[in-house]
Amino acid sequence: MATTLTKEPSRAAAQHARPPRRRLGERPNWLGGTISWIWLLVVIVPIYWIVITSFKSQSNYYAENPFAPPSEPTLTNYQMVIESGFIRYFVNSLVVAIGAVAPAVAVSFMAAYAIVRGGGSRFLRSTNSLFLMGLAIPLQATVIPIYLIIIRLHLYDTLLALILPSIAFAIPLSVLVLSNFIRDVPKELFESMRLDGASEWGTLWHLALPLTRPAVVTVTIYNALAIWNGFLLPLILTQSPEQRTLPLALASFQGQYSINVPAVLAAVVLTTLPILVLYVLGRRQLLAGLTAGFSK
Amino acid sequence: MSVIPLPSGRNVPPAASSGGRGASALPWLAVPALAFFVGFGVIPLIGVLLLSFTSWDGLGDISVTGFDSWRAVLADPGLPHALWVTFLVMALSWLVQTPASILIGVFLAGQQRYRAVLAVLYFIPLLLSSAAIAITYKALLDPNFGLGAGLEIDLLVQDWLGEPALAIGVVIFVVSWQFIPFHSLLYQGGVRQIPRSMFEAAELDGAGRVRKFFSITLPQLKYTIITSSTLMVVGSLTFFDLIYVLTAGGPGDATRVLAIDMYKRGFQANLMGPASAIACILVLVGLVLALLLRRLGGRDASASQLEGA
Numbered sequence A: 001m002a003t004t005l006t007k008e009p010s011r012a013a014a015q016h017a018r019p020p021r022r023r024l025g026e027r028p029n030w031l032g033g034t035i036s037w038i039w040l041l042v043v044i045v046p047i048y049w050i051v052i053t054s055f056k057s058q059s060n061y062y063a064e065n066p067f068a069p070p071s072e073p074t075l076t077n078y079q080m081v082i083e084s085g086f087i088r089y090f091v092n093s094l095v096v097a098i099g100a101v102a103p104a105v106a107v108s109f110m111a112a113y114a115i116v117r118g119g120g121s122r123f124l125r126s127t128n129s130l131f132l133m134g135l136a137i138p139l140q141a142t143v144i145p146i147y148l149i150i151i152r153l154h155l156y157d158t159l160l161a162l163i164l165p166s167i168a169f170a171i172p173l174s175v176l177v178l179s180n181f182i183r184d185v186p187k188e189l190f191e192s193m194r195l196d197g198a199s200e201w202g203t204l205w206h207l208a209l210p211l212t213r214p215a216v217v218t219v220t221i222y223n224a225l226a227i228w229n230g231f232l233l234p235l236i237l238t239q240s241p242e243q244r245t246l247p248l249a250l251a252s253f254q255g256q257y258s259i260n261v262p263a264v265l266a267a268v269v270l271t272t273l274p275i276l277v278l279y280v281l282g283r284r285q286l287l288a289g290l291t292a293g294f295s296k
Numbered sequence B: 001m002s003v004i005p006l007p008s009g010r011n012v013p014p015a016a017s018s019g020g021r022g023a024s025a026l027p028w029l030a031v032p033a034l035a036f037f038v039g040f041g042v043i044p045l046i047g048v049l050l051l052s053f054t055s056w057d058g059l060g061d062i063s064v065t066g067f068d069s070w071r072a073v074l075a076d077p078g079l080p081h082a083l084w085v086t087f088l089v090m091a092l093s094w095l096v097q098t099p100a101s102i103l104i105g106v107f108l109a110g111q112q113r114y115r116a117v118l119a120v121l122y123f124i125p126l127l128l129s130s131a132a133i134a135i136t137y138k139a140l141l142d143p144n145f146g147l148g149a150g151l152e153i154d155l156l157v158q159d160w161l162g163e164p165a166l167a168i169g170v171v172i173f174v175v176s177w178q179f180i181p182f183h184s185l186l187y188q189g190g191v192r193q194i195p196r197s198m199f200e201a202a203e204l205d206g207a208g209r210v211r212k213f214f215s216i217t218l219p220q221l222k223y224t225i226i227t228s229s230t231l232m233v234v235g236s237l238t239f240f241d242l243i244y245v246l247t248a249g250g251p252g253d254a255t256r257v258l259a260i261d262m263y264k265r266g267f268q269a270n271l272m273g274p275a276s277a278i279a280c281i282l283v284l285v286g287l288v289l290a291l292l293l294r295r296l297g298g299r300d301a302s303a304s305q306l307e308g309a
Helices: A011-016 A030-054 A058-063 A076-117 A122-136 A139-152 A159-182 A187-195 A200-211 A213-228 A232-237 A246-256 A261-294 B023-051 B068-075 B078-108 B113-122 B130-141 B147-151 B164-192 B196-204 B209-220 B222-236 B240-246 B258-268 B272-296
Strands: none
Touching: A030 A261, A030 B078, A030 B113, A030 B130, A030 B164, A058 A261, A076 A122, A076 A159, A076 A200, A076 A213, A076 A246, A076 A261, A076 B023, A122 A159, A122 B023, A122 B272, A139 A159, A139 A232, A139 B023, A139 B258, A139 B272, A159 A213, A159 A232, A159 B023, A187 A200, A200 A213, A200 B023, A213 A261, A232 A246, A232 B240, A232 B258, A246 A261, A246 B130, A246 B240, A261 B130, B023 B272, B068 B272, B078 B113, B078 B164, B078 B209, B078 B222, B078 B258, B078 B272, B113 B164, B130 B147, B130 B164, B130 B240, B164 B222, B164 B240, B196 B209, B209 B222, B222 B272, B240 B258, B258 B272
């Protein structure tokens, strides 16, 4: 909503305009501070526990204080997880995530560009309303017909069965966020591109895309996260272990080895690692873009 | 997720100004997205309504059976129970998350450097899949192998997921654990957009911190509160993964929310007709809630929250 006041060419610029430092001598916000630090503990303690426990042997796990670092760190849990097929599941998740996110962001960007630039057209206006309606509907409610469609397309138990609905589910929010950002590109720039004789496609590619790159990164990471962590579609649309994605593999691994807590937690760490890397790489843009996109 | 309505036509040049050679190409750019969304969004949405008037076991033929599924579902005491549990989870998770997120967001909006570090760490739960979180808490709360047994603290040694009331409490806690960080960041963004001048004016009038919070911060956050609440409320309808892995709807039916009810009827009991009827109810509840929240925000929620500032 800051951007309704500021009209910089890109929201990234608006993000840098931080309010001035609070005046010194203001009393500290004890209540907010206390709750924030307590909640930080609540967030961090389980994560600390996951990481240290994943390096303990099963026998040490029962013998040691749960919060003590492992006395004899071991990688056997990780070895066990990897040997039980997690490389396969990892590759599956990667195929689904890339296979769904790349087309989802591409078609969403094209649609967002068309909606912003051609808002006068009735077709584009109703397309936009349709996507907005999609935001209000819990799309999980549509899994039964999706299951039927996938069966009829003979795609049941394939990775493509996961990719197609994932693209559709990603579109409404992606179009909303991207169109909010494209709308902030000054009209004069579009106008001058037009006077230079650029086609709509050229304008999209050479003007809109470079200026909204932070938004594209945000949307990409956000969708990748949602699809990487998706559980319901794989649960319903696949059945053989060869087509499993990580969250589903995690659940069945836990069912199999529920007694071996360290191994289960090693599996949790391994499935989260790629996302953690992505987060470290794109953190700034994700944090800035996500809140800006939602608070529009 | 949420409805964040945009007035169509805002900032849009009149059609004539975008005339010329590119104009007719524009609608085509929207076609691929539209095709995907219609194929795997709109058609399934219509399909779910149609399937609720049929009988199908998930494998064999689909036969039209009129209102049989609806009659069965509406007469089943499981439905009011599932609605009640869904509502309970929604209301409790909102009640826990909203005040905490606002307080944390206001705090994080300050400028000290360590608050930025806090924001980074806060984000971690959002990276984990619901399945991973559910599995972690299942292990953590296990009465025999979990934290309570390990630390030998009797208070923590409870059958957390075996007692209906405790299981609901655990679900609320885990949901809060997962999502409070995200909503805090939303509020942090909202607070940073309140003009400093408003606080300064209030300070000149001698307003204290509490007074400023209730007279300026909270009213100025109105639209952030609506956005965040919409995400929480509509999102709570889709807590499938978490509950499915954590409790599978149990113990008994204690945490059997609508989404779990739909899955169990459809994919475990192979009654796709009644499951589709439940799915229709789920869609209806989502739409009604989104519209209600939108009404709360006034007709034009995308207008600046700073108007009149």
